[in-house]
Amino acid sequence: MPGPKPKPLEERVWAKINKQGPIVSEDLGPCWDWCGKPDKDGYGRIQINKQSRPAFRVVYVMVKGDYKHGLELDHLCERNICVNPDHLEPVTPFVNNSRRHQKLTEDKVREIRKLYAEGIQKASLARRFDVTFMTITYIVRRPTWDWVV
Numbered sequence: 001m002p003g004p005k006p007k008p009l010e011e012r013v014w015a016k017i018n019k020q021g022p023i024v025s026e027d028l029g030p031c032w033d034w035c036g037k038p039d040k041d042g043y044g045r046i047q048i049n050k051q052s053r054p055a056f057r058v059v060y061v062m063v064k065g066d067y068k069h070g071l072e073l074d075h076l077c078e079r080n081i082c083v084n085p086d087h088l089e090p091v092t093p094f095v096n097n098s099r100r101h102q103k104l105t106e107d108k109v110r111e112i113r114k115l116y117a118e119g120i121q122k123a124s125l126a127r128r129f130d131v132t133f134m135t136i137t138y139i140v141r142r143p144t145w146d147w148v149v
């Protein structure tokens with residue numbers, strides 16, 4: 001005889017998400033924080049078929065569907081515990097890596113501020129300058145690079 005049915009995956013996933021996480025940027029909206037214990041890198045984990053998987057990837061596929069093989073999900077909000085699919089962008093490993101080692105010049109910072117003032121979206125600036133969304137947010141808010149006018 002079969003034992004009690006295990007809870008379906010979706011139910012287990014939604015039970016662990018706090019949709020009222022912090023708002024790191026107005027245009028991103030609130031993070032969805034994973035309520036389970038994070039791993040050593042700060043990512044939430046979930047057990048599926050006795051295998052531990054990164055929660056943000058499971059949630060992304062559940063909500064948005066599968067993404068292209070070989071791509072990595074980059075956290076736009078730079079909060080590893082966040083599983084909000086809208087805060088995750090599939091990018092190539094090359095882009096993901098270069099965003100982590102981003103080099104900006106004062107000229108680029110000036111240009112980013114100018115374009116932002118003209119109404120270019122932060123997400124598209126991030127793509128154009130190959131930096132993270134949060135880097136753009138910090139640049140236009142001015143706590144970083146505030147010596148550049």
Ligand SMILES: [Zn+2]
Nearest residue numbers: 031077082087
């Ligand atoms: Zn987030």
